[in-house]
Amino acid sequence: MEKYKEIIPEYKAFQKEVEKDPVASVRRNNLKARPDFEEKLAKDFEVEKSSWNKDVYRLGRIDNPGTSMLHWRGEYYVQEESATAPVEILNPKPGDHVLDTCSAPGGKTTQIADKINNTGIVVANEKSGQRMKSLHANVYRTGAFSANTLNLDGRRIPEDTEYDKVLVDAPCSGEGNNCRRKEKAASEQQTKDISKLQVDLLKKALNLVKPRGTLVYSTCTFSPWENEQVVSKALNDTTSLERIKLDFNHCRGLESFEGEEFGSEMDKTVRIYPHHLKSGGMYVAKFRKKS
């Protein structure tokens, strides 16, 4: 991660956090959670509530958050605290029609279904047939029955329907998580190659947003080629970026990197580094479709 030393303020805190085991966290699924949820969770784990997301509970640096009966009953979903931010930013409301273009294994799809209280519709699309299995299992376990699944390349979703809200949680090089799991980092070339697919997925998804509707683009990587560069390439006359406000420590998007200019608008987007929430890295941008 040395290559990002210049762009990550508090680099020492960042480095210290990625050297530790990750803090496990779960998101309460309000579609299934019973009134004694917190009490039961506290019997199984040492629990700390998230400071900004009322549904998220930190369980410490453990490696088995899925062992509780609460998990099998669908009362919670094991999810990185930072990974809950994109849907919080998208802010789906009951009755909304929402498209999730890259949805397996369903962490954010099930979070959207919870937010809309299973009213409205969530179209959960996923390209990989293999990963559809985990998506279906999670939709079933969590009772996210407003979710309708679709097995298409996100670049080929028919344009016969427009959505109030769209999420593009793009396939990415995963630097925000693999640095903590001590996995091999993607090469500079790999991150540049995947950015072409990300631009195509994002441009396509922007066509599927209703006038005045919103779209959130997110990745779990640090690479500016997959984040700010993708967003700057997808912006056009029919869209604008909305400034994201968060109630926890975070960084703003980069206006430039290694001589490449992305524009001052990128300051409206956010970067969440592992030391901010003791969680994975995330990048999030919010688009508004003009009327």
Ligand SMILES: C[S@@+](CC[C@H](N)C(=O)[O-])C[C@H]1O[C@@H](n2cnc3c(N)ncnc32)[C@H](O)[C@@H]1O
């Ligand atoms: C970051 S993961 C999504 C995680 C998911 N949103 C969640 O919260 O659980 C990206 C997903 O995009 C899928 N994907 C890759 N290429 C795609 C494409 N062209 N169209 C749609 N999905 C694609 C991958 O198989 C992967 O499941």
